[in-house]
Amino acid sequence: MNRHLSPAPPRLAERWLRRRLSASGVGDFVIGDLREEFAVRRRRRSALATRLWYWGQALRLALSRDARPLRRPPLPDPDSPRLGPFEVISSILQDIRYGFRSLLKSPVFALAAVLTIALGIGANAAIFSMVNAVLLRPLPYPEPEQLVRVYSAYPERDNLRGTASANDFRDWRDQSESFTQMTAFPAVSMGGFVLSGNDRPERMLAHFVEEGFFETLAVSPLLGRPIARADHAEGDNAVAVLSYDTWQARFGGDPAIVGSTITLSDTPCTVIGVMPATFDYPSPEGELWVPLSVIPESGVPRKRFVRFLHVVGRLAPGVSMEAAQADLGTVAKRLAAQYPDSNEQLTAVNIVPLHDQVTGDAQTGLLTLLGAVGVVLLICCANVANLTLVRAQGRTREFAVRAALGAGRGRLARQLLTESALLAAIGGVTGLLLGSVAIRVLVAAAPADVPRLAEVGIDPTVVAFSLLASLFTGLVFGLAPAWRAWRGDLQSELKLAGGSGSQTEGRVRMRGLLIVAEVAMVVVLVIGAGLLLRSLNELLQVEPGFTGDRTVTMLVSAPAYKLEDSGDISQFFSDILQGVRDVPGVEVAGLIRPMPLTANTFQGEDIAFGVVGQPEPPEGQEPKAYLRWASDDAFAAMGIPLLDGREFDERDNREAGELRGIINQAMADRHFPNGDAVGSRLTAGGGELAIIGVVGNVTQASLDEEVVNVVYTPVEQITRSGMTLVVRTRAEPAGLQAAVNDAIWAVNPDQTIENVVTLDALVNASVAEPRFSAMLVALFAGLALTLAAVGIYGVVANSVAQRNREIGIRMALGACGSDVARWVVGQGMVWVGAGIVVGMVIAAAASRFIASLLYGVTATDIPTYIGAATVLALVALAASLIPARRAIAIDPVESLRTD
């Protein structure tokens, strides 16, 4: 019988064993050892006995608990320094697979966590994309850091942002050595042209630019060539460069347009180039660029005191802004000495990065929003960390078993971190999708004067930011449970996991601290939102000083290249006024400059003045007033009340024999406290001005500024080319706009009519930015409150579920429902209270950051703080009452029996 048996081990047993041990990767060695021992045994024992022995060994190896490491994949310990990169990657992949499976096992948890993270990441991606486009992304020109704005500075008058005259610009450019290129363009709109040749004439707004405009910005045309130096020579060889949109919309994108001649305001003009779609400097409204030289001397006198230009320069490589400022400052001092009549006070220049000038005031508001949304993300982290801790509690047994099977604690911690990272990654991608939707909403809702809004979108920087934020989120909320796994006493956890006895102290403390942190952050946000909303409310209470019913305003710039002298310009405006007043339905119309609450306020000028008959103030300490222009009926059209004297009328022209003016109430109160302003005379700029009236105060640049002295002069006496036409109508103004336009075009068919807006809309637009910030922060605060409510509810509810038995005992020992409810609510509210106190302290410490955004309310406004604390306390109370009700309903007998 023995002869039938081969000396080799039983094949079936070996094959079975090999399959059982295949996962470990060392099964073959074990089988080899068994063969070796089998051979030794076979020499001493019978074949059957040896085979039986073999089957016994195989069964033990395949089934025994001790041999389990042989039957599972190897678990390389991450603590071991000898792990190759391949093992690390494969064990991470293993973690990820395991993580996916375990997340799928608790879909509610996974969904809640992913949604919370997605909300946080989405909001952050949206706000960050704005910050990125507006503040971070460099200007879309080559070597953008070399581009600077150059301002005339009047150090003695604290004016560091003055415009430049054409003469000063040329001297700056020719005498300084710090710039490779310098260019200039008018600070105010100079109007445009009529394009004829099509069915009907079309008006095109032009940018008039000095030499070197395209070279300074270093942007080449898409087609054709830029405006060359020769094109700037005055003459009749008119050239134009089209914007991409104009080329597409008006010329059908036909490349043959380059080199062809178009007729602009009856003048033939050669199209020499088309700019790329991305190029829209200095403003997106312009449809073409033409040499500034087409505006004749009669349109804008090239005199040193006519400062109408913005200057942009490109610094030479290696030249710092300070060096350039010193260099140009020397030139400015030389010019001041050379031309004392016009340049005496203009002894310096001020150079700022073009980027800063473009982004301007948007910075503080955007950074505040970014801060708020960052806090929301932290709150999301706290909430998900809480969720993860609750879940980890339910998984204690799983981890204890894995530890018993040889998984190191580092390995377990890594598993938890991997799951968190997985959640964060899924949440992050979802968030990015949410964010791309939110960006569109944001851009649509953002105030129009936020610069570079068109550039806002998802780009690699935003994606990278969102991924980093997700990673950060995963680490933050994954750390708490991973830390517990790392440090935790798994043996005792395992013992506890059997029943739903009492929570370990550490876990209670950790979750409590999370609630403190979460509540503190929500308090900060709610206080911030409260302050911004109160400030907005205060702003909305401010009376602008004019009434906006049925009133439309529009900027009308006299065609400087057409009109011969200032007499022409004043005739032009009086013709327009006459024409518009004849339009049926127009109640009253007037001209004013600059229009309050618009970006054109720099059109005003500061003057130092004295009062005839009052003691002269010491040199250099003369009071100042802001000079404005108004036509007859301007105050009536604006709804600015006349308080004393009279309005301007047809008598106040060049034949009047004296300069006349109307002052505002603030100036009258300050300088004519006896009410004798009308009839008094002011001295200013070497001349005198007779005060004929006093009108109400009007806010100037924005609603939150302090009211300054204002002197209005009649447009008929001092002429300016850009005026705002104010038309009050009997019915809604929208229906009359076409007729008003026709009346203007009857005077000048080429006339561009810009910034058509009702007075009401103007007031609204002036609070658009604070409203936008306040609404967004309030939205974030609401989101944060909701998250906090969910978080607190989760913690208290879980605590009730864990302490079921304890509550049962209390009730069995005679505690009544209200005692239990008080106890449950009290548990949560202790943490909440601590969070509120911490949050208020943080808010007070951080208040100076938003102080500059507030109007009429201080950053430490006590009622706001108390209000925020109350709101939070109420929300927290509501969130813990639901589990408290559940606690009351616990049946002591039932809860004790379930143990």
Add this chain to the structure above:
Amino acid sequence: MGTATFLGEFEHLVMLAVMQLGEDAHAIRVREQIEGRADRRVARGALYGTLTRLQEKGFLDWQVEDSTPERGGIPRRRFQITDTGLVALRHSQRAIANLSEGLEGALEG
């Protein structure tokens, strides 16, 4: 790290056996060594499980050696103690030595 570097009792025995055997530290010899010198039955599953665990902890390392005819072409593993393993072994040895101090009379009786 603290407690993690201590070896379990059986792990301790396996480590000592591997060290004793030196060049000859194959799984079968390790088992014989423990059974022979420590006078204790060693279950095959426990031995292989422990070898795997010690290797995963980084205390043991193995190299593949040529097969013998009895093994039918299957190579065998020779185990050796790693530096980390040596540290852990010393740690455990010292703990036993420290705790045994002064008890020699009683323990050797």
